[in-house]
Amino acid sequence: xxxxxxxxxxxxxxxxxxxxxxxxxxxxxxxxxxxxxxxxxxxxxxxxxxxxxxxxxxxxxxxxxxxxxxxxxxxxxxxxxxxxxxxxxxxxxxxxxxxxxxxxxxxxxxxxxxxxxxxxxxxxxxxxxxxxxxxxxxx
Amino acid sequence: xxxxxxxxxxxxxxxxxxxxxxxxxxxxxxxxxxxxxxxxxxxxxxxxxxxxxxxxxxxxxxxxxxxxxxxxxxxxxxxxxxxxxxxxxxxxxxxxxxxxxxxxxxxxxxxxxxxxxxxxxxxxxxxxxxxxxxxxxxxxxxxxxxxxxxxxxxxxxxxxxxxxxxxxxxxxxxxxxxxxxxxxxxxxxxxxxxxxxxxxxxxxxxxxxxxxxxxxxxxxxxxxxxxxxxxxxxxxxxxxxxxxxxxxxxxxxxxxxxx
Numbered sequence: 001x002x003x004x005x006x007x008x009x010x011x012x013x014x015x016x017x018x019x020x021x022x023x024x025x026x027x028x029x030x031x032x033x034x035x036x037x038x039x040x041x042x043x044x045x046x047x048x049x050x051x052x053x054x055x056x057x058x059x060x061x062x063x064x065x066x067x068x069x070x071x072x073x074x075x076x077x078x079x080x081x082x083x084x085x086x087x088x089x090x091x092x093x094x095x096x097x098x099x100x101x102x103x104x105x106x107x108x109x110x111x112x113x114x115x116x117x118x119x120x121x122x123x124x125x126x127x128x129x130x131x132x133x134x135x136x137x138x139x
Numbered sequence: 140x141x142x143x144x145x146x147x148x149x150x151x152x153x154x155x156x157x158x159x160x161x162x163x164x165x166x167x168x169x170x171x172x173x174x175x176x177x178x179x180x181x182x183x184x185x186x187x188x189x190x191x192x193x194x195x196x197x198x199x200x201x202x203x204x205x206x207x208x209x210x211x212x213x214x215x216x217x218x219x220x221x222x223x224x225x226x227x228x229x230x231x232x233x234x235x236x237x238x239x240x241x242x243x244x245x246x247x248x249x250x251x252x253x254x255x256x257x258x259x260x261x262x263x264x265x266x267x268x269x270x271x272x273x274x275x276x277x278x279x280x281x282x283x284x285x286x287x288x289x290x291x292x293x294x295x296x297x298x299x300x301x302x303x304x305x306x307x308x309x310x311x312x313x314x315x316x317x318x319x320x321x322x323x324x325x326x327x328x329x330x331x332x333x334x335x336x337x338x339x340x341x342x343x344x345x346x347x348x349x350x351x352x353x354x355x356x357x358x359x360x361x362x363x364x365x366x367x368x369x370x371x372x373x374x375x376x377x378x379x380x381x382x383x384x385x386x387x388x389x390x391x392x393x394x395x396x397x398x
Contacts, residue, residue: 054313054393055187055331065206065243065332067214081245084394090308092398128204 040121041099043114046078048135049100050124052109054084059126060109066128072135078115113138160367162344163226163267167319167388175316177275183315183324183391187331191323197330198353208239208332208349209362209376215242219375220253221368223291226265230257230273231366232336232345234282236392237311239334239347239364246398250290251309253366255283255302258293265293269388270336270345274314281306281396310396317389322359322381326351328391329361337363337386348386352378360384 041047050064063069064082073080081097085108089098100112100121109124111131118139125131175182189197201207217238222231234253242248256276260268283306288297317324317335328335329351338345350362361384364375371377 055315055328055333061330061332062200062204062206065211067205067210070211070214070245079245081397083244083397084313086394087397088312088394090396090398092308097397 037118037120039114039116039119040103040112041096041114041119043096043116043119046073046076046115046135046138047094047096047100047113048073048078048080049097049112050080050082050109051085051101051105051112052082056108058109060124063124063126063128063131064109066131068128069131069135072132076135115139159224160371161222161224161226161228162342163222163228164338164340164343164345164388165229165267165269166340167269167271167338169319172269172271174318177271177278177316179278179311179313180271180275180316180390183317183321183328187327188323189327189330194326194330194351194359195353198351201330201351206332207362208243208329208334209364211243211332212239212349212364215248217242217248219364219369219371220290220366222253222366223368225254225257225291225293226267227253227257227291228345228366229268229270229338230254230260232338232347233270233273233277233390233392235347235364235366236334236336236390237277237282237309237395239349240392240395241398243332244395244397246395249309249398250285251282252285252288252290252292252297253282254290254292254294255288255297255306256280258295259298263293263295267343270338270390271316271388274311274336274390274392277309277311277392278314279310281308281310284309308396308398311392311394312396313392313394315391315393317386317391319387319389320385321389322385325361325384325386325389326359333391333393335386335389335391337384338388339383340387341383345388348384348389349376354378354380356380 111124112121231253283302287302335348347364360380
């Protein structure tokens with residue numbers, strides 16, 4: 001291996017280590033890795049699940065019921081559900097809803113989103129703009 | 140928009156009682172059907188009461204962010220119901236609340252048949268009732284989609300096994316019974332975006348409460364959807380002030396089967 005090729009490999013390795021460290025730091029900080037996580041559940045389009053205890057949205061009402069977020073998902077040809085944490089499924093419940101509901105949750109309200117390639121499964125952000133940023137940046 | 144208050148009683152003679160439309164609320168029999176006594180029904184939980192000192196701020200935020208139930212329902216394209224000449228207001232309202240709850244949760248809109256539930260409860264008679272009766276039935280059996288049972292058909296031909304198999308996807312799982320004549324519980328449900336089927340003894344009619352409102356005269360009120368078709372009020376939507384809004388029988392379906 002010539003010296004130039006060797007330097008390239010070292011540089012590549014350094015960048016990879018830096019990215020890995022950044023991911024670990026962000027995860028430790030509890031922040032969503034925008035567009036960086038693998039899809040948390042299978043999906044063939046943008047699929048977004050909000051989970052809450054019905055009637056108890058806390059201070060997240062403006063996000064859970066945001067018409068902007070709903071319009072964005074619809075414009076993308078996507079699908080969403082806002083469900084009670086004890087939701088009961090029927091035969092007509094889409095598989096993505098069941099898969100997303102199976103994801104572990106630390107607290108409520110919760111957000112799980114996937115487009116089949118990347119996504120998030122995190123505590124629902126407090127701001128509408130944060131949720132829109134997450135959805136817009138899915139790869 | 141129709142606005143009904145204590146100070147414009149003339150409206151009661153005209154807009155409120157179009158002769159061609161049915162109503163049908165019977166006073167709830169509190170002896171036979173006591174408060175919070177039905178399956179999967181509890182009283183509205185006191186820890187979810189929204190203090191009146193927060194009402195103005197919350198109403199302003201819901202209006203500013205367009206996150207009222209009426210905003211979400213309009214966005215989803217859900218239209219008001221039309222009970223025509225039937226006496227089935229008492230089941231149109233709970234069924235509308237179920238449809239509203241479903242579209243607000245992102246489920247696809249499926250038009251449901253109030254007559255499927257009302258006719259079964261009343262032995263296929265065009266009789267009055269109250270919302271709790273209807274909601275209790277929908278917990279056990281669900282509601283038949285309109286494609287299998289036309290919305291106002293009080294007709295045994297539609298009472299088929301296929302219809303009631305399909306109805307199981309449209310069951311209500313959990314609901315709250317609101318204490319009679321309690322405006323604070325009604326407003327709190329609406330702040331939490333839970334629609335409430337509200338029965339008014341003074342009107343002999345049941346409608347669906349959607350939005351908590353601050354009225355121009357300084358008082359509070361609610362925005363509601365009637366079951367008299369799109370030509371009533373603003374596409375079925377109208378406003379009642381606090382004294383007229385305060386319901387006698389009121390039920391709030393909060394969790395439905397997911398589809």
